[in-house]
Amino acid sequence: MTTLEYNTERPHLHIPEYGRHIQKMIEKAVLLEDRDERNRTARSIIAVMGNLFPHLRDVPDFQHKLWDQLFIMSGFQLDVDSPYEKPTPSTLHKHPDRLEYPQHQLKYRFYGNIILRLINTCVKWEKGDLREALEYSIANHMKKCFLTWNKEAVDDSVVFEHLYELSKGRIDLRKRKEDLWDSQALIRTKMNLTRRSIPQQNQNQLHQHQQHQQNKKVFTNKFNKKNNNGRI
Numbered sequence: 001m002t003t004l005e006y007n008t009e010r011p012h013l014h015i016p017e018y019g020r021h022i023q024k025m026i027e028k029a030v031l032l033e034d035r036d037e038r039n040r041t042a043r044s045i046i047a048v049m050g051n052l053f054p055h056l057r058d059v060p061d062f063q064h065k066l067w068d069q070l071f072i073m074s075g076f077q078l079d080v081d082s083p084y085e086k087p088t089p090s091t092l093h094k095h096p097d098r099l100e101y102p103q104h105q106l107k108y109r110f111y112g113n114i115i116l117r118l119i120n121t122c123v124k125w126e127k128g129d130l131r132e133a134l135e136y137s138i139a140n141h142m143k144k145c146f147l148t149w150n151k152e153a154v155d156d157s158v159v160f161e162h163l164y165e166l167s168k169g170r171i172d173l174r175k176r177k178e179d180l181w182d183s184q185a186l187i188r189t190k191m192n193l194t195r196r197s198i199p200q201q202n203q204n205q206l207h208q209h210q211q212h213q214q215n216k217k218v219f220t221n222k223f224n225k226k227n228n229n230g231r232i
Contacts, residue, residue, distance in 0.1 A: 014073045018049060026074045035079070042080040046070060108162055111145050116166060123170040135171050139163055140181050156180045 013023055022045065029041040046066050056062055064084045071078055071087055106116065118138050125131040139159050146154045160174045 014075070015069055018052065018069075018073065022049060022052075023073060026070065026078065029080075030074055030077050035081075038078070039080050042070065042078065042082075108166070110149050111142055111162070111166070115142055115145065119163070119167045119171065123167060135163075135173060136178065136180070138171075139173060143180050 010020070011023070011027075013020065025041075025045050025048070029038055029045065032038045032041060046063070049066050049069070050057065050062070059065075067082050067084050068087050071082075072092065076087070076089055106113070115138065118134075118141075122131060122134050122138060125134065139156075142163060143154050143156070143159050146159065156179055157174065159180065160172075160176075164172050164174060
């Protein structure tokens, strides 16, 4: 009496897309002692593998991929003459190189790395009108970044102190009489830029919603006024 063979008891399929029959053909080819016969068997298996996926024949390096998959399914134990370089387990499971992320330990992280790069560029310029204009532009941008976390107001002296600290004393606007942009003006500018980034369809929907709310408010006021006039 023959016993049933369950998949859980069978060897692991390295590439399940090819099925159990291809796997067994490769296992049989590994056991062949004659090298010429192994080469003929390997080429025959490659032909069968290619017929299983005929729509991939136009894919670049299709034959190269088939040979690589043949060696992978044999557990890298098949010794045949391949027209391509034989893959190895180390190349198959090669880990990518570790990405080097920029490590900038900023004390005031809400300003961002761009502010630090602008400061480093500014201090290399010769002192003059252009450098002074850039210094105030950096300070205004720092104030705008600060307003992202503090919606109410930001004192110019705080921004000047932070700029002095981040530049290591090379940019000092603390004793200047010129003020930065007003906080409310910076907030309005940021809101306008945000609205411009919204697609036109979303802007139309927002306008319709605002118009609907305005009409609803006018109707409510008229209704309340009419009721109040009819009271004794």
